[in-house]
Amino acid sequence: MPSIPGTLPGKDTKMKRIALAASLLAVSVSAFPIGLTPSRLEINLGPGEVVEGTYTVTNDQDFELPVTVASKNWFTLKENLGITATDWLQVWPEELVIPVGGSAVVHYRVSVPAKAKGMLMSMVSYIAPSGPESNVSMALTVPIYLTVNGTEKMKWGINGARPDLSSGTMRILARVVNTGNLYIRPAGSVLLFGPGGKASVINFKEGNPVYPGRVQEFYAEDKDIKLEPGRYRAEIEMNYRGKTCKKRIDFSI
Amino acid sequence: MRRLVSAAAAIALVASISASAFAFTSLNKYTNSATVTFGAGTVNLSLTLKRLDNNNTTNQVFWDPSGVNIGVTKWRRADAYIVLSTTMTDSAGAVQIYTDNKGAGASPAYTGTGDCSGLVCAQDTTQALKMAWRATDISTNTLSIQNTTDYANLYVSELSPTNYVFSYLNDPSSGLGMGDSYAQVKTYSQGNHLASGGTGQLWSYVPNINQTYLYLGANFNSALSSRSYSTNKLIVETYLQ
Numbered sequence: 001m002p003s004i005p006g007t008l009p010g011k012d013t014k015m016k017r018i019a020l021a022a023s024l025l026a027v028s029v030s031a032f033p034i035g036l037t038p039s040r041l042e043i044n045l046g047p048g049e050v051v052e053g054t055y056t057v058t059n060d061q062d063f064e065l066p067v068t069v070a071s072k073n074w075f076t077l078k079e080n081l082g083i084t085a086t087d088w089l090q091v092w093p094e095e096l097v098i099p100v101g102g103s104a105v106v107h108y109r110v111s112v113p114a115k116a117k118g119m120l121m122s123m124v125s126y127i128a129p130s131g132p133e134s135n136v137s138m139a140l141t142v143p144i145y146l147t148v149n150g151t152e153k154m155k156w157g158i159n160g161a162r163p164d165l166s167s168g169t170m171r172i173l174a175r176v177v178n179t180g181n182l183y184i185r186p187a188g189s190v191l192l193f194g195p196g197g198k199a200s201v202i203n204f205k206e207g208n209p210v211y212p213g214r215v216q217e218f219y220a221e222d223k224d225i226k227l228e229p230g231r232y233r234a235e236i237e238m239n240y241r242g243k244t245c246k247k248r249i250d251f252s253i
Numbered sequence: 254m255r256r257l258v259s260a261a262a263a264i265a266l267v268a269s270i271s272a273s274a275f276a277f278t279s280l281n282k283y284t285n286s287a288t289v290t291f292g293a294g295t296v297n298l299s300l301t302l303k304r305l306d307n308n309n310t311t312n313q314v315f316w317d318p319s320g321v322n323i324g325v326t327k328w329r330r331a332d333a334y335i336v337l338s339t340t341m342t343d344s345a346g347a348v349q350i351y352t353d354n355k356g357a358g359a360s361p362a363y364t365g366t367g368d369c370s371g372l373v374c375a376q377d378t379t380q381a382l383k384m385a386w387r388a389t390d391i392s393t394n395t396l397s398i399q400n401t402t403d404y405a406n407l408y409v410s411e412l413s414p415t416n417y418v419f420s421y422l423n424d425p426s427s428g429l430g431m432g433d434s435y436a437q438v439k440t441y442s443q444g445n446h447l448a449s450g451g452t453g454q455l456w457s458y459v460p461n462i463n464q465t466y467l468y469l470g471a472n473f474n475s476a477l478s479s480r481s482y483s484t485n486k487l488i489v490e491t492y493l494q
Contacts, residue, residue, distance in 0.1 A: 040493055068358070072431065073425075074430075074432060075432070123431065123492065125490070135313050135314060135487065136335065136487050136488075136489055137485075137486065137488045137489070138300065138489055138490070138491075139488050139489070139490040139491070139492075140492070141491070141492035141493070142493050143492075143493060143494055167458065185345075205344070205442035205443075206345075206442060207344050207345065207443065208347065208440060209494050219443075219458065221458065
């Protein structure tokens with residue numbers, strides 16, 4: 001368990017408290033009954049800055065629950081290779097027993113390495129050990145995203161799209177490429193024109209973020225659209241934090 | 254994900270493996286279900302282990318030694334499987350599987366320099382047997398891992414012969430990236446991760462699909478008699494990104 005000073009680091013280091021507002025994580029079934037607030041943390045800090053906060057873990061069940069808590073690497077930007085989760089994120093205690101009907105506090109401390117660029121990302125896992133009644137462990141894992149102020153670069157686009165009719169339904173796939181140094185979570189839709197000018201709007205399924213340097217295929221599907229022979233046009237539009245990217249494809253069935 | 258090679262044929266058993274030789278080591282806590290609320294949405298996960306031969310509930314993932322012929326058997330499916338039931342309403346929810354055989358509390362903990370994933374030899378902790386996993390939409394009790402693509406039991410119309418339904422089970426201490434498709438069993442938006450291969454990843458494309466049948470295998474090609482292989486760090490992890 002890391003030793004956390006009771007006072008703040010030196011005068012050049014700023015301290016901020018993060019409001020543990022909207023996010024909520026609650027776990028409440030018989031075998032792994034924890035509730036956790038917050039779940040996803042998104043923090044903006046400058047190099048050298050520090051923030052501390054807490055997770056509140058609750059146990060609604062009728063038995064004590066031992067849990068192991070750990071931070072771990074998840075995604076590392078190439079500019080930040082060499083910086084590991086424990087270099088900038090500390091969580092403690094690493095082991096706790098949540099009392100029946102009670103709660104416990106898990107602390108975290110984020111300190112931005114001076115050389116960090118763009119985004120740091122780590123996960124905090126709450127792990128229940130395996131046991132005699134099951135030899136499979138379960139873990140609940142939540143992210144901490146840290147944007148390094150003054151170094152961020154948002155750059156992404158749609159570099160390809162295609163229809164996928166293999167399952168007998170209308171499915172449009174769009175390849176989103178992230179060439180910036182922050183993760184993105186775009187959403188959007190397809191305006192589909194079919195034979196005879198019939199138009200439909202199909203929303204893309206939202207999902208996992210696209211990390212920097214990666215490509216992810218998003219799909220939009222409407223099982224109610226009949227696959228009629230003819231020419232189709234798909235006008236794709238995706239948005240994230242004020243930026244819009246478009247792509248158009250034409251295809252025939 | 255890479256294609257797996259399996260045992261060629263079943264030959265007579267060399268009966269020097271105890272009944273528990275390939276069972277996972279147990280610790281001290283029952284952990285079979287969880288409900289998670291992430292932000293505005295939820296991820297509800299429960300986990301049940303079942304025997305492959307009769308579908309009865311069990312508490313161990315195990316390999317029956319009678320199915321392993323030392324020196325002959327290569328890949329062999331486990332004699333129990335995992336039923337995951339999930340309900341996700343958070344679009345960033347997902348489930349992954351891996352071992353953590355160098356992690357805190359691992360017993361036996363891998364001490365070698367090679368691939369630490371899978372089943373660790375209790376008598377020589379520098380050795381481990383590689384494992385594999387497969388997720389499907391439906392259950393099967395006629396499962397085997399074939400030298401060729403095993404898709405006969407997979408109930409997915411999109412599946413093409415170039416997709417491989419078993420994936421290696423990996424370990425973060427041996428290079429597994431958290432959230433990698435190698436480990437992803439399912440995601441909210443894509444459904445179950447059915448296969449991969451020449452045409453790319455194959456998902457069920459059923460958002461928030463409830464049921465996932467998770468089958469495991471291990472490669473006994475390098476197993477030695479009178480030794481036990483186990484892990485207490487087979488982790489099924491639900492996460493938010």
